[in-house]
Amino acid sequence: MRLLVDMNLSPDWIPVLEAWGWEAIHWIDVGAPNAPDTELLAHARDKDRIVLTQDLDFAQLLFAARETGPSVVILRIADEFDSAVRLHVCEMIRLAAEDLTNGALLTISASRARLRKLPI
Numbered sequence: 001m002r003l004l005v006d007m008n009l010s011p012d013w014i015p016v017l018e019a020w021g022w023e024a025i026h027w028i029d030v031g032a033p034n035a036p037d038t039e040l041l042a043h044a045r046d047k048d049r050i051v052l053t054q055d056l057d058f059a060q061l062l063f064a065a066r067e068t069g070p071s072v073v074i075l076r077i078a079d080e081f082d083s084a085v086r087l088h089v090c091e092m093i094r095l096a097a098e099d100l101t102n103g104a105l106l107t108i109s110a111s112r113a114r115l116r117k118l119p120i
Contacts, residue, residue, distance in 0.1 A: 001097060003073075004044045006053035007033055009080060013052065020090050025049075037061055044070035050100050054080070059105060059120075066119045068103035076109040085110070 003024040005013045017024035027033075027040055037057055044051045050071040051058060058072045073093060077085050092113040096106045103118035 001093075001100065002047070002049045004030075004040070004047070004049040004051050006040060006051060006055060008054045009052060009075070012081070013086075016086050016090065017052075020094065022093075024052075041065075041070060041072075059107070062105055062118060063120050068118045071100040071104050071106070071118065073100070073106045073108065076107060078110075 001022045003017055003022055005011070005017075005024060005026045007027050011026040011028065014024045014026055027035075031039060031043060037055060038061065040051065041058070041061055043049070050073060052073045052075070054075045056074060058074060062072060075089060077089070079085055088110070089108055092106065092108045093100065096104065096113070096115050099115055099117060100106060105116045105118065105120060107114045
């Protein structure tokens with residue numbers, strides 16, 4: 001899988017995701033820090049990447065677009081730096097890998113994960 005980490009998450013996610021065998025880049029390395037979410041989504045779609053974010057607006061953008069991609073993983077977790085949280089997030093992404101590859105919205109909280117196939 002190829003992931004694109006949004007500006008609202010630390011670049012420290014890159015080595016964590018790569019340790020799981022996934023290719024990952026941070027938005028700061030490919031786009032303007034103040035770029036609109038639509039630009040980030042377009043880049044992810046064009047480059048076949050899955051967006052990792054804490055921005056809830058991405059769910060609304062996916063709903064409005066009614067497209068099958070790109071996939072988005074939304075983290076609803078307070079402490080993104082906690083190692084147990086990062087393990088939980090990566091495990092949920094791994095479990096949803098097939099759906100994320102085909103187009104899905106995965107929302108991960110501390111206690112559960114919710115997966116919806118695109119379009120939503």
